[in-house]
Amino acid sequence: MSKRTVSKKGEREAGKKEGREGADGEERDVIVDTVARVMIPLSQMFALYVMIGTEGAGGGFQGGVIFAASLILLATVFGVKKGRDVLPEGENAILSSLGLYIYAGVGLLCMVLLWGAAEYLNYGAFPLPVEYALRRGYLVTYAVEVGIGITVATVFASLFFDLAWREDVLGRDEGRRDL
């Protein structure tokens, strides 16, 4: 009961002291803050599980979207500026092309490493010291799907950041606060 009688200003000071200060200096709600701090790592772990936790193809796109959803949650709770600090524009471009290079590069490696005896994207022919079906499963699960997931996550996050970002009247970049 005594905690409820603390004035709004006192609550704001307490929020700043505990590091719950939003982008615009106002304190964030403690429930929103706690839920975001718990849910962001959990959803990122779930995204990794969807991407590489299961044997066989499928799940790269869905895992990437779930990872992007965790970044979107981070940007909506802690401010778009903080989200951009976590994933800057340059790194975003590098990562979104890196995923495509992983996908195409593994397919090309199958062709290159066997001197043209295997086709493009023929993962089963990749020279790994395990049996045929396992080779294909490992490559698809741990290389190709991770590449797809990286590209999808960064492109989705970039879409959201570009929509939510706002420039002020002088043309300077300024993260949108009141999302």
Place this chain on the structure above:
Amino acid sequence: MIIPLDLALLFFLVVIGIAALTVKDLLAAIVLLGAYSFVMATVWVQMHSPDVGFTEAAVGAGASTALMIAALSRLERWSSD
């Protein structure tokens, strides 16, 4: 396949779709579209394709709702027509 459950879910889909078309508040329309995606994910799972339902829940109810709200933050909230 459970016929009454299917009919109930499809009825919900029609109701939510009509509500999303007629409502004047665009934020409410976006939230209704998220609900539409969620019911649609349930319908996919009901039709024994959980991977499609999973994608629908992740993309339709999660990511695209956030993208549309981000787009709405640059527009007017109330529909004029």
